[in-house]
Amino acid sequence: MSKIDPIFAAVTAPGTPFEIEEKDGLRFFVNAPSDLNQLIESARRFRDQACVVDFDGPQGERRLSFADMFAWRDRLAGHLGIGRGDRVAICMRNRAEWIAAFMAVMKLGGVAVLLNSRGSAGDLLSMVDEVTPSLVLADAERAALLREAGYDGRLLDMSEPLEDRSTVEGDGLIARPDDPCAILFTSGTTGRVKGAVLSHRSLITGLLGTQLTGAMVLHNLAREYGMPVEALALKLPPQASLLVSPLFHISGLGSGFLAPLLSGGKIVIMRRWNAEEAVSLIERERVTQLSTVPTMLWDMVHRARTVEADLSSVRNIGSGGQALPLNLLEAVQALCPHAMIGVGYGMTETSGAIAQAVGADFLRAKASAGRVLPLVDVRIEGPSGNVCGVNETGEILVRSAMLMTGYWNRPDDTAKSFTADGWLRTGDIGYQDEDGYIYIVDRAKDMVISGGENIYCAEVERVLSEMPQVTECATFGIPDDRLGEALVAVVQAEGLDELSVIQWVAGRLAPYKAPTRVAFSRDPLPRNHAEKINKIALRALWPELAGKN
Incomplete structure (x- = not known):
């Protein structure tokens, strides 16, 4: 969504509903x-x-x-x-x-x-x-x-x-x-x-x-x-x-x-969320669009196949929170042949999505979280405060008219979240490519340091999600006497064993980024109120899950 895109230029031209102006470094909708x-x-x-x-x-x-x-x-x-x-x-x-x-x-x-x-x-x-x-x-x-x-x-x-x-x-x-x-x-x-x-x-x-x-x-x-x-x-x-x-x-x-x-x-x-109800409502009400997370999409796919539901009315499916596994993407496209699938990246503090990719834009970079939206500025900042270049990994900072004004009655927390020049620190680690796509590597506080090496869980999870048999997965660190922390993985999948999962990651990333242990769950992974995988709960379950291997 570049400003030189002729369609963008036409849709945001002077006098249109989406006319844009810039003031004090921020872009606004004039009308x-x-x-x-x-x-x-x-x-x-x-x-x-x-x-x-x-x-x-x-x-x-x-x-x-x-x-x-x-x-x-x-x-x-x-x-x-x-x-x-x-x-x-x-x-x-x-x-x-x-x-x-x-x-x-x-x-x-x-x-x-x-x-x-x-x-x-x-x-x-x-x-x-x-x-x-x-x-x-x-x-x-x-x-x-x-x-x-x-x-x-x-x-x-x-x-x-x-x-x-x-x-x-x-x-x-x-x-x-x-x-x-x-x-x-x-x-x-x-x-x-x-x-x-x-x-x-x-x-x-x-x-x-x-x-x-x-x-x-x-x-x-x-x-x-x-x-x-x-x-x-x-x-x-x-x-x-x-x-x-x-x-x-x-x-x-x-x-x-x-x-x-x-x-x-x-x-x-x-x-x-209830997959049976969702499939029934989509078919009966001729639902054309929905926004959900990969786990819910899997539920929907399995239920629709079971009852042979007609989901052809769906035209738009938005997903966020984690990369879409390739086999899930294929299954959704088979059930909803007219649907354009999209991803988005945002947070409460940004009033919604700050990056999106829909349809062909999404298919060009399926592992991304979308392209930065026109009224948003993003910069990637390294540990020393340096601004990173293209494809260099660091913390994602955002500046936009979409940003919150602060946290209610918490001036100290607000001050920690913003830079002196008004950029919001997202706490997410990622990079931006030459086409403006954002790739989320991990949460700043969720990084595992193993043997002195930084391992970004989201990067490993993205590679795991590319395994055709994997429904969902999560990685996190557990205490280790030798390494300080050891990366482990919990996977919901069929037809896989621990060694095949470890070798899959080691063959696509640096070997030290491969999980040292893999546990398998027959049930969907636990989630918090935001429908994100709850790694605190998974850590508590780890001894039980690992003991079943």
Whole structure:
């Protein structure tokens, strides 16, 4: 996605919706609104189109049009009793009430605090105490947990019916771009949980950046087919997205909810991942796009094969978190022949993806995390602070209008995360090639030092994932008297033994990077709330897994 790309130049030309300008070293969308509510309001125009499909309402299945959702949003706003800038915690699993709650908070100029609904009573109370919200909007289960934990603040149980009340309009003021819009808690598996503060500008820039990527894909397809963009758009089936990620994650909030809402698409809500339900919903609702992780894709493939499901409606599949094994890629393409597969790289602190590759762009570099997006600057920094060259490995730093403003009430953590000149330290180790593709090698804190050599787990895992028999894998270090740390691997696969796995890695990387031991798991590897492989849990399981070999 270079600036000299003729399609990029046309789509972002002066006067277009995606016109870009630069100010103080950052690039912005010239015509973007300053307030997220203005962007949400633009979706009213879809009126009677299907907006949300939720199968877990008080009376069962619910189908809500855009008009229904906005009417619900306006009705709910009359019950919140908040003012501009007030923090409102949303503590619910994925459901239509969550979407209505977020829209209502935005309407009144509040700051939406997104709590991890999968947390324990103590976890929920800790997050609430961290941000001291004026109001908590919860479902019945989470409301009970908070009260059980001792929360005595104002709470509205969204599971109970709302009485009719005249709509309360906002104060008429429009938020400034740098005003806080939402607080999302980071999902790290170690250290303190922190609330990343996202401004209206950062969220809007991320959303419009996603739309820009979609527009460029459409223009490229139109050029490939030799037809006008407008004619191609008319031939595309109605957009329907399967909401898989939790709404309290940036992926769920952005690509799962707000992006489809703004484009007039139908949002099909899943409470949590279930392969049988996912395959059924895709087939019944004619789902055209979903974002997920490789493990979920494997589940979907196996289930679809078992029941001979028709998944041909799927046009776009986004994946992140780890490289797609080649055999998984082939299996998905066989089930979803019309689908363009893509990858993305981002984090809560960047309001979503900062690198993406879709379709042919992805197939050119399947091991990458995507190409850096147009409104993002990336630099790779070595251990001494030097800027690395092309294909040189170091920590990935990011600068963009998409970045968070900081961590809520944690100035020291914020200061450690940014350089003096405004670059965010991602904590990820990687490199960028000459075409702008980013390759993630490892997390800075997840590197194994074995015999004085640095081994990047993600690099080894990428090579392991290229074995046709491997479904998923993870590597990590365990204490070793001679080496300090020894790299070991846990693999879910069929038809492999320990020696064949070790030799596969040793034959493709330096021999010292090969795992010293390999354990096999018949079950999917454990995952955390972000659906990332939980290496803390795997380390605890290692003696048991290794003993079975």
